Amino acid sequence: MRLCDVAHFPGVGGRVSASMAGMDSRFVGIAELAEVPAVAVVVDVMRAFTVAAWAFAQGAERIVLAESLDEALALKARHPDWAALKDGPPAPGFDMVNSPGLLRSADLRGRTVVQKTTAGTVGALAVKDASLVLCAGFVVAEATARLLRTRRSSGVTFVVTGEDGQAEEDLACAQYIARRATEAGTDATAFLRRAAGSRAAAELAQGVRQGAHPDDVALCLEVDRFPFAMVAALEGPLMVVRPRAVPPPAGDAVI
Ligand SMILES: O=C(O)[C@H](CS(=O)(=O)O)OP(=O)(O)O
Numbered sequence: 001m002r003l004c005d006v007a008h009f010p011g012v013g014g015r016v017s018a019s020m021a022g023m024d025s026r027f028v029g030i031a032e033l034a035e036v037p038a039v040a041v042v043v044d045v046m047r048a049f050t051v052a053a054w055a056f057a058q059g060a061e062r063i064v065l066a067e068s069l070d071e072a073l074a075l076k077a078r079h080p081d082w083a084a085l086k087d088g089p090p091a092p093g094f095d096m097v098n099s100p101g102l103l104r105s106a107d108l109r110g111r112t113v114v115q116k117t118t119a120g121t122v123g124a125l126a127v128k129d130a131s132l133v134l135c136a137g138f139v140v141a142e143a144t145a146r147l148l149r150t151r152r153s154s155g156v157t158f159v160v161t162g163e164d165g166q167a168e169e170d171l172a173c174a175q176y177i178a179r180r181a182t183e184a185g186t187d188a189t190a191f192l193r194r195a196a197g198s199r200a201a202a203e204l205a206q207g208v209r210q211g212a213h214p215d216d217v218a219l220c221l222e223v224d225r226f227p228f229a230m231v232a233a234l235e236g237p238l239m240v241v242r243p244r245a246v247p248p249p250a251g252d253a254v255i
């Protein structure tokens with residue numbers, strides 16, 4: 001299994017994985033998932049899981065992750081009250097695109113959202129049999145790290161969804177959450193700088209990616225914009241994401 005280079009992980013030299021304070025972190029691309037991990041944190045900063053977090057902030061009750069555009073449309077056809085969302089340009093049958101800047105004005109109170117994107121939703125579906133799956137980006141970093149701390153997870157697989165596991169914004173965020181799970185006071189600055197310099201950020205800023213809003217990059221780089229983690233789990237045949245509040249445990253001190 002090829003694992004992501006973590007040479008840019010401050011304080012962790014070399015490659016592969018990081019072991020800190022009893023938590024072993026692995027950073028892998030979707031195609032590198034050889035076995036079902038126990039605990040998986042699936043990272044898509046730009047933009048699937050930033051969008052998912054905004055959907056919950058706008059009132060969505062749950063997000064169903066679709067395997068394909070056809071499945072998303074079929075679910076929408078069966079449940080006309082659900083809101084179907086895809087990346088790329090707007091398309092017939094879909095209600096929304098994968099843009100936090102566009103989504104933040106939507107009223108999704110009580111709605112079920114069906115989401116299909118190129119990387120993020122694919123990554124979460126690839127680990128659907130894991131015992132815990134968290135979908136993450138910078139906007140839910142602390143809640144995600146706190147949930148890992150609370151569970152005292154000893155081994156965590158971070159799925160770096162973009163660019164075959166090489167997307168700098170996803171790797172930086174994964175490494176930030178891994179570090180923050182063991183060191184609550186971790187400074188985000190260097191990690192955010194890497195994400196801001198990523199190919200995805202440049203393409204969004206240049207208008208290369210369709211279905212975008214000028215504020216998308218900035219919204220994807222807001223650390224801890226939301227106080228909840230996002231837990232994905234199988235509910236019958238569907239992989240469903242729900243927000244989970246993660247209050248600080250008594251005595252959870254900054255290390
Ligand atoms: O919407 C996005 O930013 C991307 C689409 S693409 O990879 O740039 O074509 O999807 P995501 O799954 O959110 O990375």
Ligand SMILES: [Mg+2]
Pocket residue numbers: 044045046047048119120161162200
């Ligand atoms: Mg992405």
